[in-house]
Amino acid sequence: MNDQFIICNKCLKQISQVNAMMHQLYCERNTQQCETCGQQFDVTEEEEHIQNVHLPNTCKYCHTYIKDFNNHTCAQQPHNCEYCQKQFLFSQLQDHKNKCGQQQYKCKYCEQMIFNKVRIEHTKKCQIAILGHLEFICKYCGESLISNQLLSEHESICQFKPFECPYCYLYFDELDKEDHLYYCGSRTAECAYCKSKLILSQKVEHQLECVRRGLMAKFNLKKKESVNKVELIKQCDEFEEDYEAYMQQVEDQDYENYQDQ
Secondary structure, three states: OOOOEEEOOOOOOEEEHHHHHHHHHHHHHHEEEOOOOOOEEEHHHHHHHHHHHHHHHEOOOOOOEOOOHHHOOOOOOEEEOOOOOOEEEHHHHHHHHHHHHHOEEEOOOOOOEEEHHHHHHHHHHHHHHHHOOOOEEOOOOOOEEOOHHHHHHHHHHOOOOOEEOOOOOOEEOHHHHHHHHHHHHOOEEEOOOOOOEEEHHHHHHHHHHHHHHHHHHHHHHHHOOOOOHHHHHHHHHHHHHHHHHHHHHHHHHHHHHHHHO
């Protein structure tokens, strides 16, 4: 006889109808609704839930969980100025472009003064008129290449190519990378969950810890009526010890990685 399947109304998983009662009893005791995303998750798989659901849908600029992440446009995301390639917040970009586009530069081919906003088009026309061909110039260091392919290869490894800071998500020259990371990672920031001040380089691990602690605390409160209090305290202590050991391993690994750089 073919086994029939139904959808569990608690975890929304497909289950065998033969084992439906046992599964639903388990779900009633061991699943809860996440207050951040609204999904049901097994309390024994809390870390997996955070890693698989929360973190991939958390904006790296505003550090907020976004349910419809693909359609999220963050006001904190930096944008490139099309004239100078520097980065600004969207609210600041238009004012900068208005000023940047009106700056004047001397064309190295015809020696005329030109506005920044028309420099690219003007330079191409001058190259064809004076040199007879286009030059392919690195936008990071200004080096001239003989083909677009060589330009792409050069720009991918150019020492002046800006790097994205993992803490502030702005771009800086590669030559300034070490100094900037030391400075930026040492700044203080506010945890989005507990509002405490912390070192920016520790923010991701700290907020993950806050989420875990918050979910476990809420779960334990719901279980107080059905679980022996002494056993509950013991379980909490064991959880805290295991998780602190895990976080220490993460910090040690981060330090080793930093020393290797």
